[in-house]
Amino acid sequence: MAKNNSKRKPYWVGCDLGGTKLLTTVFDADFKMVARIRTKHKSGIDVKDGAAYIGDSIEAVLGEAGTGIAQIEGIGMGVAGFLDLEQGMIVHAPNLGWRNLPVQHELQVRFGVPVSLINDVDAGTYAEYRLGSARGARCVVGVFPGTGIGGACIYEGRLIRGKMASAMEIGHLCVQPGGNLCGCGRYGCLESVASRLAIASQIAAAAYRNDTPALRKLTGTNLAKIRSGVIAAALREGDPVVDKIVRHAARQIGAAMVNPLHLLAPDMILLGGGLVEEMPELFVNEVDTVLRRLGAASFLKDLKVKAAALGDEAVVKGAAVFAADTVIKKS
Ligand SMILES: [Zn+2]
Structure with missing residues (x-):
């Protein structure tokens, strides 16, 4: 040091x-x-x-x-x-x-x-691995759902990177072939179903249908205003449709993480970004539950799912x- x-x-x-x-x-x-x-x-x-x-x-x-x-x-x-x-x-x-x-x-x-x-x-x-929630992990895979969904992996102390570019573009794992159009121009990426933007779009549609009374009071149907803090506030107010949409997205992230789980055998999956900061328990619980349902037992024994700590x-x-x-x- x-x-x-x-x-x-x-x-x-x-x-x-x-x-x-x-x-x-x-x-x-x-x-x-x-x-x-x-x-x-x-x-x-x-x-x-x-x-x-x-x-x-x-x-x-x-x-x-x-x-x-x-x-x-x-x-x-x-x-x-x-x-x-x-x-x-x-x-x-x-x-x-x-x-x-x-x-x-x-x-x-x-x-x-x-x-x-x-x-x-x-x-x-890397910060979470050296100084935050993932200290001491042998292999940590980070997933950061925000406007898009970012991903990263530190394996035995080394950041996994490509020769020229970064690697671990978890947001662009194809989870629904032929599905929604993604910001990257391809179809069916995880980002197109579970990013904050994807979640907010579904919530805006629900608000338009008048299915989200608490959120509708906070922002109306304005997509740009449906940010992580507003979504969390609507959950606290008890908007069941918002709850359904956010949990579904969190489960999609959990299901997608089965792939890196089986490829890299991480001992930690770390969740971060604005959505997770606002709703850490919801995201950690849903991702953990889905992984334990879909993952192979030997990969789950030492696995911890945690929320990032450094904001x-x-x-x-x-x-x-x-x-x-x-x-x-x-x-
Ligand atoms: Zn994409």
Whole structure:
């Protein structure tokens, strides 16, 4: 660990470039957060200004932490988007409209410290493995249902990644061949039946039919407003149709997880993301119940299904810890 080596500098930077916001943080050597800055993306940031946008935010958070780049050992950058890990490039960040940003190189040139790049779901799962709910797991498979459904796997301490891109795209496991159209352009992906967007679409239709009295009072049929917190509130108010829709989606996730269960024999399946944060017991119970019904007994003996613990800090923390583990391993 960094703290045991007196030559190490005392701080790490972790960034989370999400679909709608940039979270930039400074951690000490024990990965306690020292400072954070959250910026909502303005519309129309050009890709040629992308690295400057992130870099300026890093400068600002260092100021906030009362430190300078000379005290930083490395920068970890978690990104919601498609990455080329060999080139250190953001290939496509759909919400920002960015393509082919050599972010690793540009930030390394600007700050003169190692920069590592990691997919945001990989970072979230890595943080839970190192510092959260999945500590000590031999093999943890993370599933994060949100607007889409992200997935990741840490196997005996190593993050499973492709040569260039991230791996474990659980949201795009085909669970209903010929089923609903998915955001990826294919049909029948898990994401198209069990993401927050899929759940909210079904709830909006039920609200339109006047089948969800509590939720209808909260949001009407406006799909964009049917977010995780509203869905959880409608459940607390006792909307039986909302309960049915959410539990059905959770069971679909459970059924899909039988495949990685039998492929990887994980000892932990970790559930996270906005929906799970709002309704941890519902998701953990439904996924666990379905897995125990459908999985082979020998794969279930040591399996635990748990909810993530680190909330919205998971990605920045995971990006920083992954940078630390990578930099320290290389040096
Ligand atoms: Zn898909």
